[in-house]
Amino acid sequence: MINLLRAEWIKLRTVTMNWVLGIIALAFPLVVALLTAYFRGDDTGFNTLTTRDYVGVLTGTSVVSALLCGVVAAASITAEYGFGTIRPTFAATPKRLHVVLAKGAVAVGFGMVLATIVQLIGWFAGSAIADGRGATMDLAFADTAVPAMVGTVLLTGMMALAGYSLGMITRSTPAAVSILIVWPLIAEGLVGGLLGLILDDSDVGRWMPFQAGIRMAVLDLNDGGPTRLAAGIYFGAVALALASLGAWSVNRRDA
Amino acid sequence: MITVADLTKRFGSKLAVDHLGFDVRPGVVTGFLGPNGSGKSTTMRCMLDLDRSQSGTTLFDGRPYRSLHRPLHEVGALLDAGYVHPGRSGRNHLRWLAASNGIARRRVDEVLELVGLGSVGGARVRSYSLGMKQRLGLAGVLLGDPHTVILDEPANGLDPEGIRWIRDVLTHLAGQGRTVLVSSHQLSEISLMANDLVVIGQGRLIEQCTVADFVDRHADRWVRVKSPAVAGFASTLSAAGGEVVAVDDTTLDVHGLACEQVGELAAREAIVLHELSPQTGSLEDAFLKVTAAAQEYRSAAMGGGA
Numbered sequence: 218m219i220n221l222l223r224a225e226w227i228k229l230r231t232v233t234m235n236w237v238l239g240i241i242a243l244a245f246p247l248v249v250a251l252l253t254a255y256f257r258g259d260d261t262g263f264n265t266l267t268t269r270d271y272v273g274v275l276t277g278t279s280v281v282s283a284l285l286c287g288v289v290a291a292a293s294i295t296a297e298y299g300f301g302t303i304r305p306t307f308a309a310t311p312k313r314l315h316v317v318l319a320k321g322a323v324a325v326g327f328g329m330v331l332a333t334i335v336q337l338i339g340w341f342a343g344s345a346i347a348d349g350r351g352a353t354m355d356l357a358f359a360d361t362a363v364p365a366m367v368g369t370v371l372l373t374g375m376m377a378l379a380g381y382s383l384g385m386i387t388r389s390t391p392a393a394v395s396i397l398i399v400w401p402l403i404a405e406g407l408v409g410g411l412l413g414l415i416l417d418d419s420d421v422g423r424w425m426p427f428q429a430g431i432r433m434a435v436l437d438l439n440d441g442g443p444t445r446l447a448a449g450i451y452f453g454a455v456a457l458a459l460a461s462l463g464a465w466s467v468n469r470r471d472a
Numbered sequence: 473m474i475t476v477a478d479l480t481k482r483f484g485s486k487l488a489v490d491h492l493g494f495d496v497r498p499g500v501v502t503g504f505l506g507p508n509g510s511g512k513s514t515t516m517r518c519m520l521d522l523d524r525s526q527s528g529t530t531l532f533d534g535r536p537y538r539s540l541h542r543p544l545h546e547v548g549a550l551l552d553a554g555y556v557h558p559g560r561s562g563r564n565h566l567r568w569l570a571a572s573n574g575i576a577r578r579r580v581d582e583v584l585e586l587v588g589l590g591s592v593g594g595a596r597v598r599s600y601s602l603g604m605k606q607r608l609g610l611a612g613v614l615l616g617d618p619h620t621v622i623l624d625e626p627a628n629g630l631d632p633e634g635i636r637w638i639r640d641v642l643t644h645l646a647g648q649g650r651t652v653l654v655s656s657h658q659l660s661e662i663s664l665m666a667n668d669l670v671v672i673g674q675g676r677l678i679e680q681c682t683v684a685d686f687v688d689r690h691a692d693r694w695v696r697v698k699s700p701a702v703a704g705f706a707s708t709l710s711a712a713g714g715e716v717v718a719v720d721d722t723t724l725d726v727h728g729l730a731c732e733q734v735g736e737l738a739a740r741e742a743i744v745l746h747e748l749s750p751q752t753g754s755l756e757d758a759f760l761k762v763t764a765a766a767q768e769y770r771s772a773a774m775g776g777g778a
Binding site: 223224227304472 | 612
């Protein structure tokens, strides 16, 4: 398995698109959060930055990074089918589920490491900048800050798993990426709203899979929806179910 | 040794491989021939478990492919030189392949040098010509120093030097006692390098034998006669039961008569001969004759308009 993990890591890091998406996923939340720390860190103004505000910006923008990591994960398998490299891959490792496992581990690991780096740099650099501007940030000021930051890391891993699974099922980069982006951003809102009307329950939308997953990165969850833990378990279960379906499909169909 | 038995692959209603069975013995190059759409590539994919066959088995030295722990050390396969990510360098393509089977990184540089791509190993594959991709694919085949080699159309896109090189490589590998199965549409190449043939049509085995036996059994035989007096001699040959075709003013091709018969007729008629030689058709002729009934895609005759 170590050999396979090495092979998949070489594949991931030797494609330029993955670097570009990785850099954007890393830079986007950091740039937005650090600029926020810089421009709103002055405590002489009425719009003083609070720890809660800052972590909210950091975790909120990190959802975009999570989606981008999902795209990288999806492309890690769809590109193999697109360019035909899945055949030498399975010729080199006939036990397909081993490949599926190694590829998934690398994609999820890539996302979680990247998200951890974003949260750590975002927090330490942001609080240093805010301190320099006269504002004081302390995680003790916001009891949900650390859970939200940890939740962001988990969300990124699950989003990568979901993207990878969609890639295994569709075998098409446009299809997998479209579903990954359009479903959480548009379709779930529509479906959730429609189900809310039919079931006469406005909370049902919060149980849509991706919306539930995104709740892991949200600071304030006092809206009657699922708790951070429940939302995480629910979205994780959906991602695992998709992964199982994808692995079954990859194993069963012609390469 | 490769043993294929009762292999069947269906794509929807289309039966691509139909209870196919053959053996490939070590120490010789075996040509895998068949018309377009006959199921050669599908067979190769099924042999490597890339396509899931409906029935049948393929054993490599007695073991199915999926049971091989590090297959690149045992079976090297090149099914399509295009199965490479264009944005990845040739060296990195080989590196992930090597890593997957625990092959040392230095072996990557060795095989790149071996196939003549040492100086361009760092360039992205999108800048490679088809011939360079074929060489890269062959480098991947040689990576694990396997004792079985399977190649699908390896000479595609290669220049004459490359074609000769690949022929030399394959005959060298076979000479070392390895099992080599190679499909190609370039029958002249197959005739130069292969000892054995597996010929299929419409997914079924048509014939498995040596190249010499195949040509012997199926190619036409005739006698070539060169003489300054062919005009009169043609009627003598026809009267003796020969089918005569005039090649030019001094040359005849005679079918249906043995060399000895033609010689005796010439002696009896006191005709001077400049050449009297037995002729045998090529592998291509034999192949076209044998697979005529199994041709799925036929070309229209040129110049035969209304």
